[in-house]
Amino acid sequence: MIERGLLIVLSGPSGVGKGTVRKALFEQEDIKLQYSISATTRRPREGEVDGVDYFFKEREEFEHMIENKKLLEWAEYVGNYYGTPIDYVEETLASGKDVFLEIEVQGALQVKEAFPEGLFIFLAPPSLSELKSRIVNRGTETEDLINNRMRVAKEEIELMDAYDYVVENDKVENACARIQAIVTAEHCRRDRVSARYKRMLEVE
Amino acid sequence: MIERGLLIVLSGPSGVGKGTVRKALFEQEDIKLQYSISATTRRPREGEVDGVDYFFKEREEFEHMIENKKLLEWAEYVGNYYGTPIDYVEETLASGKDVFLEIEVQGALQVKEAFPEGLFIFLAPPSLSELKSRIVNRGTETEDLINNRMRVAKEEIELMDAYDYVVENDKVENACARIQAIVTAEHCRRDRVSARYKRMLEVE
Numbered sequence: 373m374i375e376r377g378l379l380i381v382l383s384g385p386s387g388v389g390k391g392t393v394r395k396a397l398f399e400q401e402d403i404k405l406q407y408s409i410s411a412t413t414r415r416p417r418e419g420e421v422d423g424v425d426y427f428f429k430e431r432e433e434f435e436h437m438i439e440n441k442k443l444l445e446w447a448e449y450v451g452n453y454y455g456t457p458i459d460y461v462e463e464t465l466a467s468g469k470d471v472f473l474e475i476e477v478q479g480a481l482q483v484k485e486a487f488p489e490g491l492f493i494f495l496a497p498p499s500l501s502e503l504k505s506r507i508v509n510r511g512t513e514t515e516d517l518i519n520n521r522m523r524v525a526k527e528e529i530e531l532m533d534a535y536d537y538v539v540e541n542d543k544v545e546n547a548c549a550r551i552q553a554i555v556t557a558e559h560c561r562r563d564r565v566s567a568r569y570k571r572m573l574e575v576e
Numbered sequence: 577m578i579e580r581g582l583l584i585v586l587s588g589p590s591g592v593g594k595g596t597v598r599k600a601l602f603e604q605e606d607i608k609l610q611y612s613i614s615a616t617t618r619r620p621r622e623g624e625v626d627g628v629d630y631f632f633k634e635r636e637e638f639e640h641m642i643e644n645k646k647l648l649e650w651a652e653y654v655g656n657y658y659g660t661p662i663d664y665v666e667e668t669l670a671s672g673k674d675v676f677l678e679i680e681v682q683g684a685l686q687v688k689e690a691f692p693e694g695l696f697i698f699l700a701p702p703s704l705s706e707l708k709s710r711i712v713n714r715g716t717e718t719e720d721l722i723n724n725r726m727r728v729a730k731e732e733i734e735l736m737d738a739y740d741y742v743v744e745n746d747k748v749e750n751a752c753a754r755i756q757a758i759v760t761a762e763h764c765r766r767d768r769v770s771a772r773y774k775r776m777l778e779v780e
Contacts, residue, residue, distance in 0.1 A: 493764075494766065496769075525773070525777060526777060532766055532769070533766075535766045536765070537761065537764045537765055537766055538764055538765075538769035538770065539764055540769075549760070550764055553757040554757075554761040554764060556757035556758075556761070557741065557754075557762070558761070560697075560741045560742055560743055560754055560758060562698065562737075562739045562740055562741055562742050565700075566733055569729070569733045573726060573729060
């Protein structure tokens with residue numbers, strides 16, 4: 373019996389470097405994650421392959437998927453739909469592979485709604501930790517600048533609440549190592565492992 | 577403000593290789609764990625240093641620690657007491673270091689009682705996963721042998737229930753890597769990180 377894979381969702385505030393971290397992660401040789409392929413209504417660009425880069429769909433087809441709740445999340449950008457097809461994710465998980473999804477905060481919240489057993493990782497800007505020294509060294513910054521940074525930080529911390537893990541993006545390689553560690557650790561969680569052993573014993 | 581360290585408890589059935597894994601773990605260069613120093617009433621051997629290898633105690637002193645609940649766990653082996661002093665663990669955690677404790681199953685359960693917020697890792701024998709192929713390839717093993725292995729496996733799986741993680745000791749280096757991943761991941765847990773950020777913002 374194959375152990376079901378994990379759905380790993382990487383998200384975080386815009387500009388934090390989600391795409392850069394995802395790219396670096398998938399350049400690693402020992403990576404065992406399957407990148408989630410999105411569905412879209414935008415036209416394929418030269419060299420893009422259906423089922424590899426995207427699942428290319430007609431508008432009507434995509435709207436049909438929305439109606440039939442066949443998307444973990446979706447959004448419309450500049451006139452085109454983008455979304456994550458549930459069937460592709462489910463089939464990949466069932467084959468025992470972990471699926472990795474990199475996505476905006478609003479999309480992550482939609483995924484959490486549809487798939488609460490996913491693993492939600494918040495990529496945090498290093499400015500959050502830097503904030504401490506900035507506060508301590510107040511004299512060197514204007515009051516307004518500090519207050520503004522505090523407000524932004526508070527908003528970001530509130531966003532974290534829906535997530536299981538927070539990974540600081542101080543350096544891309546550190547962030548990748550932490551994400552890999554989280555995936556490894558989650559596969560060692562006792563509830564998962566003992567369920568696997570118990571199923572194994574029932575096999576006979 | 578220093579973030580409090582984690583107490584990491586490695587345990588598992590006798591003979592699984594806890595000591596070997598612990599030793600290999602502490603030989604790694606990037607290890608940031610502090611090994612928990614035990615108290616004992618046995619005499620120091622040549623070269624052993626008080627406060628480094630053990631905290632050497634008189635029997636009366638040790639019994640006083642038991643009475644005053646100054647030990648996370650304790651046991652008596654061949655006429656000598658051994659135990660884990662709470663004060664040493666608490667001070668090390670307060671200094672921001674993670675404390676690592678390698679211990680028998682009975683001791684781990686005592687620690688869990690006294691320190692439920694610890695991280696409990698069960699080191700599992702690879703025989704558990706090997707069991708599956710043995711069951712599948714039944715023909716090659718006697719019924720008695722299979723039944724005995726199943727019984728032992730069931731007992732081991734029941735032992736796991738008190739733990740947070742299960743690490744299979746298929747290879748010492750794999751087990752070490754999984755333990756390191758668990759520690760890294762636990763430091764990224766959202767509840768821990770957001771509490772840290774929230775404390776940080778309250779500093780001002």
